[in-house]
Amino acid sequence: MSIDSVFVHKMWVDHEISKMVKKGVPYPMLSDVGGKVGTAYGVFDDVAGVETRGRFIIDPDGVIQGYEVLTPPVGRNVSESIRQLQAFQHVRNSGGTEATPSGWRPGKVTLKPGPDLVGNVWKVWKTDMERD
Amino acid sequence: MAEEIKAGCARPTGGLVGEEPPGDQPTEAAETKKEVKSMVMIGRKAPDFMAPGYFQGKFINVHLSDYLGKWVLLCFYPGDFTFV
Numbered sequence: 001m002s003i004d005s006v007f008v009h010k011m012w013v014d015h016e017i018s019k020m021v022k023k024g025v026p027y028p029m030l031s032d033v034g035g036k037v038g039t040a041y042g043v044f045d046d047v048a049g050v051e052t053r054g055r056f057i058i059d060p061d062g063v064i065q066g067y068e069v070l071t072p073p074v075g076r077n078v079s080e081s082i083r084q085l086q087a088f089q090h091v092r093n094s095g096g097t098e099a100t101p102s103g104w105r106p107g108k109v110t111l112k113p114g115p116d117l118v119g120n121v122w123k124v125w126k127t128d129m130e131r132d
Numbered sequence: 133m134a135e136e137i138k139a140g141c142a143r144p145t146g147g148l149v150g151e152e153p154p155g156d157q158p159t160e161a162a163e164t165k166k167e168v169k170s171m172v173m174i175g176r177k178a179p180d181f182m183a184p185g186y187f188q189g190k191f192i193n194v195h196l197s198d199y200l201g202k203w204v205l206l207c208f209y210p211g212d213f214t215f216v
Contacts, residue, residue, distance in 0.1 A: 009212060
């Protein structure tokens with residue numbers, strides 16, 4: 001979503017993005033002319049008149065589980081967004097019984113918070129497990 | 133004579149001549165405005181919206197609430213053709 005019109009979105013896809021992504025953009029490119037939606041989410045820069053690089057993970061109940069906001073010159077990391085999405089999905093599917101430690105990826109050990117785990121995280125999770 | 137704009141990652145914008153850029157000399161009004169501006173909170177409902185969109189060759193209207201029951205990654209960005 002940006003403050004560009006849907007016509008500009010189409011031109012951008014036709015003239016540039018289609019040269020990088022063969023079938024075009026696989027999700028809707030939304031238009032927020034005036035920045036009202038961006039303002040509601042706290043990512044509209046009213047001095048520059050544009051949205052900042054805000055990214056929100058919204059769960060199936062419409063609840064915001066996480067966000068990240070960057071200034072314009074630095075791009076996001078898509079694989080980190082997917083990692084977070086997978087972690088939130090795992091936690092939700094566990095019914096809240098599991099938590100994912102730092103650097104968790106699917107297949108890695110999760111934590112099961114409870115009285116027995118207090119002071120004992122070191123037994124099940126090592127710092128080198130943070131890295132891939 | 134019009135000066136050339138150096139293309140950067142921020143979308144070039146204009147403004148009224150003589151208008152002071154907000155932030156240089158914060159006025160009382162500007163400070164009050166800053167207080168009401170806020171970030172959404174994690175764990176709370178995402179504000180629902182309706183927005184026009186471009187998708188696979190068609191112009192469509194999208195409601196965030198259309199996606200209830202699915203996971204959504206909502207991304208804002210400064211503008212089309214802004215390099216990053």
